Amino acid sequence: MAVFACAGCGAELTGPVTEVALPPHAHREGGNRYLPALMEPGTFAVDPEPSGPPWRPWHELGVDEAAARGVYAPIGGLWCGPGGAVLLAPGDTRDTVLIPEQCDGCCAAGGWPNLACERCGRTVGARIDDCYRWQAVWLRPEAVRRLPVPGPARPAGDGWTVTPLPPVEPDGWWSDRWSAAVAVALAEVLAASDGRPVAVPDGLLAETFGRTLDRLLPADGPARTLGLAGPGLTPDPAPDIALVPRHPWTGAAWQPADGTVPAALDAEVWTYLAFPPLRPTTRLPAGEERDDPLPLRPYRLFEPDRHLLVHRLARLPAVRQPWLRAIYDRLGDGRQD
């Protein structure tokens, strides 16, 4: 376990927290209006990507420097500050104060940076508490120090057993987390398609992945198959491309059988797809069906988060192939957003 302390005065700014993988919806914006805490209490994640100033536009970066920074297609620009920002649940922070003049969100705190160390006043990060954004605290990598504290490094178990995440919220909207998780995995499925059609099984996979793949890939020619593989699920025959779970603690993708190309998916989303909850098989007597709750159906068709799809595609070396670059350009890069 670890705590994070102010790099200026040493004050502890968090309780003890355990590291997990950065969730795919860490940078999701514009979903449901009221969103809960992004991270589970007692956990933190580190974003390896650079954040914070300086901001360098694409025309200044150029192709070679962008590639050296892990970006392989034109984007609006890149933050070129240090990587390693720390993401936590707001309830795990201690002795921090808001900087009121920096809290310029729509409904509450949304500005960056807007959080300071209470003891010395040093700016340490941002508290995100605004509409259409996940509740979160981000700590700047240069503003805090990570200190080890006694306690288990990981929870019990191997980490693969997780609670399946339903795709539809009780209020009838598609899950925000599904939009983000599917978008990130879709980028990898597109790259693995080699520009050929992808055959997707009917059902939830077709609803969430299939529609976008059909829209972006050619309809004719020999198709590659998409399926699921992971702990407790070995498909036979193996699909050409397998959606595999990403380990919740480390972020490492499950490795499928030889010959199958993996595309990593959030483990809780994957578990729902791989092991969907059983529906009741008994029926109520005629005339009493009105009391039988119908399965949740969303109000509209599923849409993966386009910004996260584009963000991930730009960071796949495969996007340098002309056919995938054409898809990237169709989706619209960061310069138009």
Ligand SMILES: [Zn+2]
């Ligand atoms: Zn301080």
